[in-house]
Amino acid sequence: MKIYTKTGDSGKTSLIGGVRVAKSHQRIEAYGTVDELNSYIGLVRDQQLNDRQKDILKEIQDRLFTIGASLASDPEKSRMKIPDLYDSDIEFLEKEMDLLELELPALKHFILPGGATAVSFCHIARCVCRRAERLVVQLSEESFVEEKVVMYLNRLSDYLFVLARKMCLDEGIEENKWVPRV
Template sequence: MKIYTKTGDEGFTSLYGGKRVPKSNDRIDAYGTIDELNSFIGLLRDQEISITHKNFLTQIQIELFSIGSILATPHNNQKKKLNIQKISIEEIEALENEIDHLDTSLNPMTHFILPGGHVTVSYCHVARSICRRAERLAYALHHHEPLEKEVLIYLNRLSDYLFVLARKLSKELTVEEIKWIPKKTNKEV
């Protein structure tokens, strides 16, 4: 199979099932952002982090491929999504359990923190912010083409997980978290 097909040269692409849509379509934007997120998670997984984190991130990447396939398939596809794996409550619960597990070793949040401090932590924050964008795009699509609620919940929990993972990586890498403390304005003085 050739990598290039030339079928997208006029600004259109095919959804799963064959329907042709503009490359600027909401569905294309949503699953393209999932692909971007998956790539950044791969970059994060390639860093010097524990095998436990790497394995959990690998599972997330597998689940993101499922989400990308779900988003690439029109709701009314007659082929009924051709064996696309759904996102389950169990996968959402796995994220929640991992968030709770990581959070037990962290100091309580008292302020917002600035992203950064170490390249690995920064990659995690970039993935988190891409995940938030993917969630917004999925909701935009959901408002005119309903998606399974588990996809939307999963993306929300995934961004929470990536935030807590960034904090955990800061601790493991002995990086100081910089608190965001807003400057006082003249009116407050």
């Protein structure tokens, strides 16, 4: 099977359900950004992390594929069974953040991204996640989007922030605290 189909050469693509839309369509922008986020999560996962953190990031990548499938579907035309997000997927991120935060010092400052390459990759993933969330919220204003998608992306960006802090702690790197000029 060839990877190229030439069906997108005119600037249109198909949603699950067969509806063709412009590649600039809000739905394409949303799931494309989720795909970009998934790639950055893969980059974070390729860093020096413990096996548990790598397993959690793999689980997140799986859920992002679920989200991508949901966003790539025409909510009115698709008859294909699309995997669902569950409340437990959101709770999983919350529990993992709670566990990480048990080891972290109290947050008393805003944190500037950086400190080590792996930490910076995590912050980039967090920013892409926030952009994906904004795009999905915008899409939800004009078309159906499962509400758990927005909730998951919101928690995921928080998780990535906490993970970046934990990565600093594990590597003995001082966090870049933002202290405003007076």
